[in-house]
Amino acid sequence: MTPPTDILAIAAHRDDVEQTCGGTLLKLAQAGRRTAILDLTRGEMGTRGTAEDREREAGEAARILQVSWREALDIPDGRVENTFDNRLKVARVVRRLRPRVVILPYWQGRHPDHYTASTLGYEACFLAGLKKLEIEGEAHRPFKIVYATLYCNVRPTFVVDITEQFEARFAALMAYKSQYADQSEGKGLFPAPAEIRERVETMARFYGLLAGVKYAEPFLQKEVGLVDDVTLLPVASL
Numbered sequence: 247m248t249p250p251t252d253i254l255a256i257a258a259h260r261d262d263v264e265q266t267c268g269g270t271l272l273k274l275a276q277a278g279r280r281t282a283i284l285d286l287t288r289g290e291m292g293t294r295g296t297a298e299d300r301e302r303e304a305g306e307a308a309r310i311l312q313v314s315w316r317e318a319l320d321i322p323d324g325r326v327e328n329t330f331d332n333r334l335k336v337a338r339v340v341r342r343l344r345p346r347v348v349i350l351p352y353w354q355g356r357h358p359d360h361y362t363a364s365t366l367g368y369e370a371c372f373l374a375g376l377k378k379l380e381i382e383g384e385a386h387r388p389f390k391i392v393y394a395t396l397y398c399n400v401r402p403t404f405v406v407d408i409t410e411q412f413e414a415r416f417a418a419l420m421a422y423k424s425q426y427a428d429q430s431e432g433k434g435l436f437p438a439p440a441e442i443r444e445r446v447e448t449m450a451r452f453y454g455l456l457a458g459v460k461y462a463e464p465f466l467q468k469e470v471g472l473v474d475d476v477t478l479l480p481v482a483s484l
């Protein structure tokens with residue numbers, strides 16, 4: 247049996263996690279936590295590269311981010327749908343890994359796969375906790391769900407300082423050579439590598455500035471925070 251996972255990131259596509267919360271996962275792994283990534287699709291619809299290329303690259307990115315577990319489901323790329331079948335596929339993984347925290351994509355956005363993955367993930371986490379649901383494994387419901395908001399311009403409720411992890415996170419994204427290396431295929435669609443670096447850095451810097459650090463990743467939680475000692479709050483107001 248797999249030992250319980252501290253944190254599981256669920257995303258629609260291979261390389262989503264690298265863009266939205268890879269630094270956070272690496273930071274936790276460096277602190278000795280067990281981290282995992284579940285990609286819902288295998289990337290067979292991508293303009294560049296094949297599903298096999300992406301699998302190899304996802305493995306390399308996972309190594310860089312020091313994740314303990316990474317797998318991809320067989321949900322069709324470009325057609326992530328919130329069906330009962332798909333919810334069961336995700337619920338099985340939740341039961342198997344027993345994560346305390348799950349990171350989902352934010353529930354709004356440009357790409358339908360991204361926002362659908364959000365509701366699908368949420369409902370699968372709920373299902374996984376139903377004792378009478380007849381799928382393999384013991385019922386398990388994550389203690390906490392947080393949403394990675396980087397793809398969507400919403401104000402996060404908190405950010406994670408990834409200043410120390412930024413370079414590795416960028417290297418993990420660049421591990422997707424079939425997507426990001428300079429090439430003629432899809433040239434009008436994909437920015438050049440130098441441009442990607444600039445974009446990724448600008449976003450991380452922006453969220454870092456919101457909390458007074460160099461680089462950060464943004465998250466949103468639905469619940470109200472519970473505070474014991476107001477004098478220990480971490481971020482200055484003025």
Ligand SMILES: [Zn+2]
Nearest residue numbers: 258259262360
């Ligand atoms: Zn994506």
